Amino acid sequence: xxxxxxxxxxxxxxxxxxxxxxxxxxxxxxxxxxxxxxxxxxxxxxxxxxxxxxxxxxxxxxxxxxxxxxxxxxxxxxxxxxxxxxxxxxxxxxxxxxxxxxxxxxxxxxxxxxxxxxxxxxxxxxxxxxxxxxxxxxxxxxxxxxxxxxxxxxxxxxxxxxxxxxxxxxxxxxxxxxxxxxxxxxxxxxxxxxxxxxxxxxxxxxxxxxxxxxxxxxxxxxxxxxxxxxxxxxxxxxxxxxxxxxxxxxxxxxxxxxxxxxxxxxxxxxxxxxxxxxxxxxxxxxxxxxxxxxxxxxxxxxxxxxxxxxxxxxxxxxxxxxxxxxxxxxxxxxxxxxxxxxxxxxxxxxxxxxxxxxxxxxxxxxxxxxxxxxxxxxxxxxxxxxxxxxxxxxxxxxxxxxxxxxxxxxxxxxxxxxxxx
Amino acid sequence: xxxxxxxxxxxxxxxxxxxxxxxxxxxxxxxxxxxxxxxxxxxxxxxxxxxxxxxxxxxxxxxxxxxxxxxxxxxxxxxxxxxxxxxxxxxxxxxxxxxxxxxxxxxxxxxxxxxxxxxxxxxxxxxxxxxxxxxxxxxxxxxxxxxxxxxxxxxxxxxxxxxxxxxxxxxxxxxxxxxxxxxxxxxxxxxxxxxxxxxxxxxxxxxxxxxxxxxxxxxxxxxxxxxxxxxxxxxxxxxxxxxxxxxxxxxxxxxxxxxxxxxxxxxxxxxxxxxxxxxxxxxxxx
Numbered sequence: 001x002x003x004x005x006x007x008x009x010x011x012x013x014x015x016x017x018x019x020x021x022x023x024x025x026x027x028x029x030x031x032x033x034x035x036x037x038x039x040x041x042x043x044x045x046x047x048x049x050x051x052x053x054x055x056x057x058x059x060x061x062x063x064x065x066x067x068x069x070x071x072x073x074x075x076x077x078x079x080x081x082x083x084x085x086x087x088x089x090x091x092x093x094x095x096x097x098x099x100x101x102x103x104x105x106x107x108x109x110x111x112x113x114x115x116x117x118x119x120x121x122x123x124x125x126x127x128x129x130x131x132x133x134x135x136x137x138x139x140x141x142x143x144x145x146x147x148x149x150x151x152x153x154x155x156x157x158x159x160x161x162x163x164x165x166x167x168x169x170x171x172x173x174x175x176x177x178x179x180x181x182x183x184x185x186x187x188x189x190x191x192x193x194x195x196x197x198x199x200x201x202x203x204x205x206x207x208x209x210x211x212x213x214x215x216x217x218x219x220x221x222x223x224x225x226x227x228x229x230x231x232x233x234x235x236x237x238x239x240x241x242x243x244x245x246x247x248x249x250x251x252x253x254x255x256x257x258x259x260x261x262x263x264x265x266x267x268x269x270x271x272x273x274x275x276x277x278x279x280x281x282x283x284x285x286x287x288x289x290x291x292x293x294x295x296x297x298x299x300x301x302x303x304x305x306x307x308x309x310x311x312x313x314x315x316x317x318x319x320x321x322x323x324x325x326x327x328x329x330x331x332x333x334x335x336x337x338x339x340x341x342x343x344x345x346x347x348x349x350x351x352x353x354x355x356x357x358x359x360x361x362x363x364x365x366x367x368x369x370x371x372x373x374x375x376x377x378x379x380x381x382x383x384x385x386x387x388x389x390x391x392x393x394x395x396x397x398x399x400x401x402x403x404x405x406x407x408x409x410x411x412x413x414x415x416x417x418x419x420x421x
Numbered sequence: 422x423x424x425x426x427x428x429x430x431x432x433x434x435x436x437x438x439x440x441x442x443x444x445x446x447x448x449x450x451x452x453x454x455x456x457x458x459x460x461x462x463x464x465x466x467x468x469x470x471x472x473x474x475x476x477x478x479x480x481x482x483x484x485x486x487x488x489x490x491x492x493x494x495x496x497x498x499x500x501x502x503x504x505x506x507x508x509x510x511x512x513x514x515x516x517x518x519x520x521x522x523x524x525x526x527x528x529x530x531x532x533x534x535x536x537x538x539x540x541x542x543x544x545x546x547x548x549x550x551x552x553x554x555x556x557x558x559x560x561x562x563x564x565x566x567x568x569x570x571x572x573x574x575x576x577x578x579x580x581x582x583x584x585x586x587x588x589x590x591x592x593x594x595x596x597x598x599x600x601x602x603x604x605x606x607x608x609x610x611x612x613x614x615x616x617x618x619x620x621x622x623x624x625x626x627x628x629x630x631x632x633x634x635x636x637x638x639x640x641x642x643x644x645x646x647x648x649x650x651x652x653x654x655x656x657x658x659x660x661x662x663x664x665x666x667x668x669x670x671x672x673x674x675x676x677x678x679x680x681x682x683x684x685x686x687x688x689x690x691x692x693x694x695x696x697x698x699x700x701x702x703x704x705x706x707x
Contacts, residue, residue, distance in 0.1 A: 394492075
């Protein structure tokens with residue numbers, strides 16, 4: 001798995017971000033208004049930017065750029081966005097003019113610290129040490145056509161992996177997709193961008209408070225052939241049925257149901273009902289007499305929330321990233337523990353990165369054995385987020401419940417207390 | 422200026438104890454973190470638990486050790502001193518030494534297995550002996566409002582709805598009232614003070630009784646209590662030489678840490694459970 005770091009500066013409430021997301025399950029903690037939710041959206045912003053362009057990325061993820069700049073950061077510090085994949089780095093400087101992002105932003109592609117390609121703000125030319133050519137798009141778009149098959153793979157729920165650079169057909173194919181004025185020397189840079197794209201593209205994010213549970217329970221899901229959960233959770237019932245009915249995805253269905261039964265031990269049979277274009281689910285409970293199935297609309301908020309989280313997790317393509325904001329909402333501590341453990345198990349099996357933003361002591365206490373997977377966002381950090389083990393030694397942390405330390409503001413709180421005046 | 426971190430076990434003390442002490446020691450800073458749960462509301466020492474769930478006593482001990490333990494975060498200043506405070510409570514009032522003995526034993530047990538080199542452990546033990554104290558409010562912080570008329574007024578503002586029959590000549594740390602209207606009514610599960618037992622000797626319940634139909638609302642620690650404590654006149658609290666000896670222990674310890682306060686306080690007759698220090702202390706005074 002490639003080492004991926006997301007970078008940003010002066011974006012929303014964030015200061016300077018350099019966030020390497022480890023494999024497996026990690027958590028982000030911090031006080032309210034410090035930027036956890038914004039941080040969680042950075043991977044999706046990068047993926048959208050690579051795939052559709054920077055304007056579309058900001059529109060899709062932040063509904064545009066107005067008022068997005070962090071006003072506490074001096075105006076001399078540019079708002080930036082960037083990605084590092086192993087030794088390759090891409091960075092774009094964001095200039096807001098008239099309430100929208102200026103075209104032709106300054107950007108750079110570096111490999112092992114050396115600039116491979118760059119563009120000065122406002123210029124239509126891409127430059128390297130030895131050549132330049134006219135190109136009005138962002139550097140990542142040099143590669144995006146080539147990466148179409150990767151995009152298709154992602155839509156189908158699979159990440160085919162990084163391009164096989166030894167394949168002799170790739171370079172001629174890429175040459176044909178490059179702008180006409182681009183010299184052959186740009187091909188290695190384009191390949192690097194393809195590789196960065198392939199690493200960063202499969203990023204999906206879910207926020208518990210964006211699940212439209214009431215609507216879902218009341219009206220069910222509209223029939224859909226989708227294989228990935230929507231952010232609202234609206235397509236969950238046909239999604240589950242689609243997984244169940246496709247042998248290559250049946251594992252997802254089994255994972256969701258098995259984990260649901262671990263969280264809710266009395267959950268019995270599950271079925272699906274369709275009326276016109278609407279799908280819904282029915283469930284039975286082993287404690288009930290007979291084998292009565294009742295509509296899922298009668299189920300608890302915690303039940304449907306857990307179901308959505310598990311479907312979100314199972315939606316993530318192999319090698320991808322899935323983020324959850326406030327995973328703990330509506331869930332009993334035991335359910336949280338089972339869910340976190342299920343995230344670990346599924347992530348390990350499918351090479352995922354799973355990031356959970358939380359305010360829950362119960363969630364944090366699940367990281368006692370791996371405190372380096374806990375990342376802390378605090379006001380005033382020079383670079384965010386910081387791993388908990390950068391702040392405390394593991395031996396020190398072993399003496400405490402992480403939830404207790406968090407609750408008592410030893411980390412993840414607002415700036416240190418001011419003495420009583 | 423010294424920085425004193427307070428470890429409290431109630432919202433009132435968390436919000437206001439530092440402010441009240443800063444009135445006496447204005448050159449120094451008092452910092453409160455979110456309060457822990459107290460460990461004295463059940464008779465001590467605690468019975469062994471069937472599981473390994475940490476008890477409140479364990480958590481307090483670990484917190485005190487952790488402040489100066491190696492491996493704590495370096496990007497925050499360590500306090501110069503730490504003062505932990507808990508209530509004696511009625512169940513331990515007959516022998517408050519049980520409280521300090523339980524904490525001392527827990528600290529020693531945790532230190533014996535704390536993950537650190539021998540040298541680092543020596544430094545840690547020394548820091549605890551020089552910088553960390555544990556004090557008791559007897560039987561609980563509200564008692565001291567009965568030793569400072571202005572604090573009592575703030576706790577019962579705008580005015581109590583029953584007459585206060587506490588005898589000001591008696592020691593608030595051995596809080597007793599002869600008030601049949603408070604002591605005699607039958608228990609009522611909907612009332613915060615009409616408990617089955619536990620009324621005599623309980624200044625907080627007496628405040629609840631005194632303010633049950635007050636125009637300012639019934640006594641609440643987080644509001645009335647914090648308001649009363651923030652400006653508590655500590656010299657007035659310890660003015661009687663043979664009384665309020667736990668409070669005097671706290672103040673004398675603070676003088677030992679920080680130097681003389683801006684007002685004269687009676688430094689004689691502390692409570693031997695919390696001052697002076699024993700011959701082989703684990704903390705400054707324990």
